[in-house]
Amino acid sequence: MAASGTTLSDIVKRHEADLLVDWVAALRAADARRDDLIRESELREQCREFLSLFGPAVAAGTDDVRTAAWDPVRELLAGISRSRAQQGFSPSEIASFVFSVKRPLFARLRQELGGDGGRLADEVMAATAALDQLGLYTTEVYQTSREDVIRRQQQEMMELSTPVVKLWDGVLALPMIGTLDSGRTQVVMESLLQRIVETGAEIAILDITGVPTVDTLVAQHLLKTVTAARLMGAECIISGIRPQIAQTIVHLGVDLQGVLTKASLADAFAVAMRRKGLRVVKDAGRGSDVGGRGLDRT
Amino acid sequence: MPTTSPDAARAETLSIAVEADVVRVRQAVRTRAAALGFSIVDQTKVVTAASELARNTLKHGGGGHCRVEPVTAGGRVGLRLVFEDQGPGIPDVRLALTDGYTTGGGMGLGLSGSRRLMTDFDLWSEVGKGTRVTVAKWK
Numbered sequence: 001m002a003a004s005g006t007t008l009s010d011i012v013k014r015h016e017a018d019l020l021v022d023w024v025a026a027l028r029a030a031d032a033r034r035d036d037l038i039r040e041s042e043l044r045e046q047c048r049e050f051l052s053l054f055g056p057a058v059a060a061g062t063d064d065v066r067t068a069a070w071d072p073v074r075e076l077l078a079g080i081s082r083s084r085a086q087q088g089f090s091p092s093e094i095a096s097f098v099f100s101v102k103r104p105l106f107a108r109l110r111q112e113l114g115g116d117g118g119r120l121a122d123e124v125m126a127a128t129a130a131l132d133q134l135g136l137y138t139t140e141v142y143q144t145s146r147e148d149v150i151r152r153q154q155q156e157m158m159e160l161s162t163p164v165v166k167l168w169d170g171v172l173a174l175p176m177i178g179t180l181d182s183g184r185t186q187v188v189m190e191s192l193l194q195r196i197v198e199t200g201a202e203i204a205i206l207d208i209t210g211v212p213t214v215d216t217l218v219a220q221h222l223l224k225t226v227t228a229a230r231l232m233g234a235e236c237i238i239s240g241i242r243p244q245i246a247q248t249i250v251h252l253g254v255d256l257q258g259v260l261t262k263a264s265l266a267d268a269f270a271v272a273m274r275r276k277g278l279r280v281v282k283d284a285g286r287g288s289d290v291g292g293r294g295l296d297r298t
Numbered sequence: 299m300p301t302t303s304p305d306a307a308r309a310e311t312l313s314i315a316v317e318a319d320v321v322r323v324r325q326a327v328r329t330r331a332a333a334l335g336f337s338i339v340d341q342t343k344v345v346t347a348a349s350e351l352a353r354n355t356l357k358h359g360g361g362g363h364c365r366v367e368p369v370t371a372g373g374r375v376g377l378r379l380v381f382e383d384q385g386p387g388i389p390d391v392r393l394a395l396t397d398g399y400t401t402g403g404g405m406g407l408g409l410s411g412s413r414r415l416m417t418d419f420d421l422w423s424e425v426g427k428g429t430r431v432t433v434a435k436w437k
């Protein structure tokens with residue numbers, strides 16, 4: 001179909017300027033409320049670039065946009081799609097960037113080939129095939145870029161939600177929050193063991209106040225962590241076992257006999273202090289009110 | 299008094315194909331149990347049993363689905379959960395229900411523990427066909 005390929009690309013080339021005007025106008029009309037998201041000059045530049053790449057790609061004679069001839073067009077659209085996804089456009093708004101060139105383009109085809117119904121139909125079909133695939137392609141890029149964002153956020157959350165904090169010299173605490181499924185538990189365990197090595201901590205408190213469900217998998221991970229920490233010379237205390245969790249663990253049949261457990265993180269901390277031979281005493285000279293200097297307490 | 303919305307009375311089926319589905323099952327079961335007015339302790343028990351059975355469906359049964367179904371009988375309200383898969387099945391059901399028995403490096407407490415956490419417990423399994431565990435908790 002070399003002859004028809006030439007025609008479509010010729011027409012695009014010859015009418016580039018007025019196609020651009022009509023296309024930009026159509027986009028502006030459709031996205032009136034998007035004025036704030038994208039500047040007219042930027043939009044015009046994107047349209048101009050698309051038209052300048054579309055013509056040569058069509059001229060290559062294939063309307064399968066996955067082929068190398070279409071690489072520059074796909075690259076351009078991928079960039080546009082990604083930046084619009086970030087700007088908050090919806091997938092259909094992004095795809096309509098491509099689809100909205102159809103009307104002005106078909107008008108030019110009609111103007112040029114109007115007399116030859118057969119060829120007009122051929123060109124419209126070829127253009128439609130390519131533009132439809134390109135529209136879908138922008139949706140694919142959109143989807144992938146969203147998935148990347150989700151994956152990155154999950155990764156960040158994993159790290160965010162497992163901070164190992166130092167409560168005192170030699171005393172670490174790991175306040176766990178949320179679901180402890182395989183992937184996360186691995187991160188939790190590794191970061192704790194790492195910190196035990198770095199700090200030479202003797203006591204590590206695993207606080208599960210924020211863990212909604214303790215099933216056999218979570219229990220097994222906890223017990224493995226306790227065992228591994230022990231091998232590295234640190235004793236673990238599991239704290240934050242709420243009454244309903246305690247009852248459930250018992251019914252489940254999980255044996256926490258060999259592990260020191262405490263109801264709250266404060267209780268666990270008190271145990272840790274005692275183990276280290278430390279005591280918290282009240283300063284007799286100071287009042288309990290913030291900022292009080294205790295001067296008037298004689 | 300918790301309000302029981304019409305939605306809370308409808309049965310719902312959730313697929314179990316990936317790890318995240320186990321979390322979804324837990325959340326759905328917790329929402330239902332809370333809507334039916336279960337105590338916090340009973341909610342926790344039901345959710346924990348659901349977590350065990352959903353993970354078995356995924357890990358041992360190769361995936362399947364879970365039906366979450368509010369039920370009433372003799373004026374009592376309950377929550378029934380049905381876990382079903384078309385996996386390898388369990389050759390010796392009695393053995394599988396023994397505390398500490400595991401073929402997958404677990405604690406071997408999921409099945410037996412779920413039986414203790416729930417009021418009703420029924421296990422059907424046929425080698426080569428699959429496994430169905432039906433449990434219920436009554437208020």
Ligand SMILES: Nc1ncnc2c1ncn2[C@@H]1O[C@H](COP(=O)(O)OP(=O)(O)OP(=O)(O)O)[C@@H](O)[C@H]1O
Pocket residue numbers: 216217350354355358359383385386387388394395399400401402403404405406407408409410429
């Ligand atoms: N849906 C199932 N399909 C096939 N085999 C199963 C299924 N559910 C349980 N089993 C078998 O029964 C055994 C006991 O299950 P159970 O849940 O008690 O322990 P587990 O899953 O091995 O460990 P965990 O304590 O972590 O749950 C499993 O190891 C497995 O061999």
Ligand SMILES: [Mg+2]
Pocket residue numbers: 350353354404407408409
């Ligand atoms: Mg199990």
